[in-house]
Amino acid sequence: MPNAAIQSIAMSVAERVMTNEEFEKIVETSDEWIQTRTGIKERRVAEPGQSSSYFGAIAAADALKRAGVNPEDVDMVICATVTGDHLFPGTACLIQERIGAKNAGAFDVGAACAGFIYAAEVASSMIRNGTIRNAVVVGVDTLTHFVDWSDRSTCVLFGDGGGAAYMEATEEDRGIVATVMLSDGSGAKHIKIEKGGSLYPPSRPQSEGKCSTLYMAGKEVFRFAVRAMADSCHKVLEKAGLTADDVTLFCPHQANLRIITAAAEHLGLPMERVFVNVQKYGNMGAGSIPVALYEAEAEGALKKGDLVMTVGFGAGLVWGANLIRW
């Protein structure tokens, strides 16, 4: 069986920078509160019309360019997102069309902030079993289109953008070494956008009074996140027969610096081996892990042959981790 290596990675985030100071003018908050509780200093905010496929396609096209691959040679486009352009068609199809991947299949993966973990494993499994030769795996979200800008407990947390990885079959000792994917639907109530799906469709009587903006029970999600990070990291290391000492770089979902440091502490990983960029982007949902991987590589923190551990958690509830030989 071949391995499925990440041959290239790219990112695309919204251009507009929104600082904590700007929030002081629209809700009762402060730069000090946001920084101490979350680690976020600024985030990127998409313009109206800049949807998830917009950033996803830019990143996907760039990943292919970096790998020197013709879009017509791509077998599959997978997009991890919960903020797709539409309920349907899938955002992966819109990306497939924009990048000119004429001969590829395309589908979305909805696993919230763990979406890239799930999508990378799906691509890897399909490549390894021979169903496809290669895939473009996108993780992208534009959550600011869905926040309630008057709710200080959520509007300061999110940013827009994502990244894309080009994965292909290789005989080299690279690619996903082990993955764990977990869920607990009893926690579905803790992060959600209630209206707009088939239970509460827009403009239907049963949807009256239901919320079409993002709701999050912050404290519950915080407690879950700390547990989920530790749980999935331990499980994925155990599955691979490795320990935290073998990990070159820990690249977690970027939701909150306190969650990241708690997880690193729990794993006994010094912060020099933990990649953090939440201060620049806030929480970009499924986009945060590929953007972190891209920046880690660009900064020289992640090199070919290194062992990187990614971990994500989010609405569902879902969580999971990949161990990747870069």
Ligand code: UT7
């Ligand atoms: O990717 C999806 C996963 N999502 C997450 O990982 C988010 C997980 N949760 C969190 O990161 C944290 O729970 C938050 C950052 C959302 C909140 O931090 P916290 O330390 O749990 O604060 P809290 O919710 O307990 O709120 C403490 C106080 C409250 O005031 P009272 O009731 O003590 O008077 C809030 O109303 O802080 C208040 N507050 C704010 N104050 C200033 C909440 N948001 C703000 C704000 N500015 N933006």
